[in-house]
Amino acid sequence: MEDSEVFTMCPHTRHISCLYPEILALIFSYLDVRDKGRVARVCTAWRDAAYHKSVWRGVEARLHLRRANPSLFPSLVRRGIRRVQVLSLRRTLRDVVCGVPTLTSLNLSGCFNVTDEGLNTAFTTECPSLTHLNLSLCKQITDNSLGRLAQQLQNLEVLELGGCSFITNTGLLLIAWGLKRLKSLNLRSCCFVTNQGIAYLAGQNQESAEGTAALEDLGLQDCQKLSDEALRHVSMGLHNLKSINLSFCASITDSGLKYLARMPNLREINLRSCDNISDIGVAYLSEGGSRITALDVSFCDKIGDQALVHISQGLYTLRSLSCSACQVSDEGIHRIARTLHELHTLNIGQCVRITDKGLQLIAEHLTHLSCIDLYGCNRITTVGLERIMQLPRLCVLNLGLWHKR
Template structure:
């Protein structure tokens, strides 16, 4: 019998569409240029399912929106808005996701002209950093976007409690609300959202995720409103809320559905607050109390007693020691991520306890742990599931300061991985790059941010994962913010990155950084290779896509 070879051109368009759906966005565009058959197959809506179009609305393009509708694209991010927003809404009447993050020229007037009738398909709206938006726009949103499930108002500093009242009246299906740095929002506004005020009717009782980061007017009364009204809440971010205290933790301790709680840099949270959380009915899987100066070893004992089901625990810059680690590790069998960066009292003994008991650990942050040595690192790298290890600013001895000596801290491996790093373990290293305040030069050295002055000055820098320091790196940022803090130190960076290498695509962890000595940071990064992106990679396009 003769074997019959089937050429790819013989495949049905439906089969081609399935194949194309597994490609990345760039390749989807390329296959459409091969031939007419592939072009037709690439226009199948299943190929573009979940893809977000990124648009520069600088000039009229009559074919733009028909092309997006043909592909079935319903998610849009506006990178630059020089035309009316109504141009987008009219062109995509079935839009499901609209991202306007950073469109600084968007005003209440422009948004009012766009939302003039019901848009039942719209589920997600991102208005973060649209600083001209006020309560008037929230009235339009509440009136015409009844099916909205996610609303991001982060950085919209003109939003007040009145705007939250309008949201509480109109957006009953809302599941995610971001109010980061909304400086005028107070306990009254949270009461509206939680349905705890007479004027708020039902409130947004379907909320599952609430971000109140850096809302400085909030007190423990807000937590009382949240605990009584938002019974479905799963994720609560209270980071940088200086008005939150230990007493507020009593209210949160009875929220049975709460899975993740962020108390980062809440200065008034102490061991007593952790005790309240541990004594309640919480089933937390993630807890972040980084930079809470009053958290000590006693908190770890409480965590081991009542929050032993945690899978992620962040204790960066807390006053914990090996004794606290000893109290905790024997009960935390499900812990997968442990962040103890800047915990300067942790020594090799603490690492040995972690290595002996936290066998399920996949990631650990040891950034700035100055008392650990090569001996402790050798123990921690023997964890069977370890994939991410942050050794940023690990203080080496004089004989270990060179790059080659630093790599010898890891045992050699004959299997997959590099010569000096065991397989599956990624080391975080410092690299130069675009800083978090918007400077565009990817080759820019680490500098003091010129957009902040006096007490708000900050050094912008970043971390990236790498298997080997000897390979060229390239990366792209997915999110970034720059914050200042009213203390002796400044919170610098809160970013996540994807590292693009010829081998594996490694996950990048998100970290916060302190103000550092520039010369020391530069000395740490000077030996690291960096591949500049070509100018063409930074040039904007009219429309691009991301999955």
């Protein structure tokens, strides 16, 4: 029987409402979050299909918790939503934790009224499903909260504490004691954290036992009290570390990079605006860090062409290199262009010594390049840009302050 005959005999089967709920749910799963909610209000059949858990898989609910809403949390549970971001909070945090007992991710970033008392009240029992917690910019949080988290959230894998300026070494000791499964920790701008706190994390102290040995990603941006000793602790205890952010850590020197060069699993290093890093430090990394895939030395004014020479001789697997505002020229570009064949991202913005010659070398040799930053490179012309734009995989080109000539 032809399809046309079926439709003639059963014309109502053409309507989307007659599709099986499983098929409707599959269709709805491709909608954005707002439209998922809208289709649920069309009719009963669509509502039932739209509330299927497969439609909401991986969705993060973004909530303003201002007044009581008895149906909110049962609705989240019914849809299988396990990730919640609280945009504003005027109710107790315990409502969220108890209302969604299978919660895996809780984002409280920027909720300035979150306090130690609020967290202690919320986490009175163990929450084994919670693996991601973001407390960035929750500025009232202190070490007291970390003690409670270490007790009740022992399966936590990701903890964001950026901007929590009251956190001290004691808090890191509590983390090292209780959060053994932690893989990612962000301590950006935790100004009271010192080398001793990093020693706790690395298990270099009897009180912290093994520390956070599973840690893979460590953010120490703008932790001004850290020195090379902190990197010694890291190299001795955090053997699984893959990424470290040391940007704006002004006391880190070339000598500290010797320790990082010894870490075979380290893949990404951010040294942006580390004023005491020079070509020598990059040489240390190049001697021992052949597995590094991403390096950022932007705004390190002691980095020049010699650093690129070292990189070209040792960091063959580099896929992302950022040296914006460094003292590099076409000569340095010449060295890396002939060896870093896997490079995908190159940020050389505000490198005012780069000319069309450098761009020509990039276009000829770095054929895998997909992203390049030329912001503020005012010695390049349309001739060089035309060559760059012929790169077969280029999809991001930042020109910024470039002036056409």
